[in-house]
Amino acid sequence: MPPSVSHRPPPPAGRPSGSRIVVGLLGLGIALAAFALVFQWRQTDDCLGFYGSDVARAITTAPHVELWHLADGAVPGRLVATARCDVSRAPGLVHLRRGLVEDANFAWVPPASQRLPSGAWAAALVFSAAPGTRPSATLAIGFGPDAAAVCVVGQPGRVGLGRLERGLRTWVEATCPRPESSAAAGK
Secondary structure: OOOOOOOOOOEEEEEEEOOOOHHHHHHHHHHHHHHHHHHHHHHHHHHHHHHHHHHHHHHOOOOOEEEEEEEEEEOOOOOOEEEEEOOOOOOOOOOOHHOOOHHOOEEEOOOOOOOOOOEEEEEEEEEEEOOOOEEEEEEEEOOOOOOOOOOOOOOOOOEEOHHHHHHHHHHHHHHOOOOOHHHHHHO
16 A cells, blocks of 8 residues: 555645745734834934933933032032932833933024023932932923023033923922922921
8 A cells, every 4th residue: 555645735726835824924913023223223313412321221221320409519619418208119100211311302493602600400310229329310400481401410411401401300309399388388
């Protein structure tokens, strides 16, 4: 008796075989992944140029984050922290971190060439590896019509807060109220 041979008929004309579908889906997946990488890169390109890669990395990954309220110190032009809050686990920090490295959130028009007065800087976000360690990055934040900006302490330049200003101001006030605000509310 002859051995039995299993014979599959070829797929009907006009219908692709299963392997062609798999290869097509794999190609589509690779194309979409490449698009996503380019899209993400373009979404943060200006921020990387402004911050630098080390500061951008600290903003997105530093385990310890503090919010400092700033005011003029005894030495003119020298800012001091009037209050410090650990905001490492504060609600909204994950979204704020992402917002701080997305180009679309900032006003990338060239700022005025003059320096902002020290009193224009209202708060600072300090990113570090652990409490009490040297900061990996410090961002000074100014609010207001002429001072809605952010800068990296120790680096030249600033960028306008753009659409990030209102949400950032609300988050700062809700997360760590200024000491004057809490004292006035208690009276």
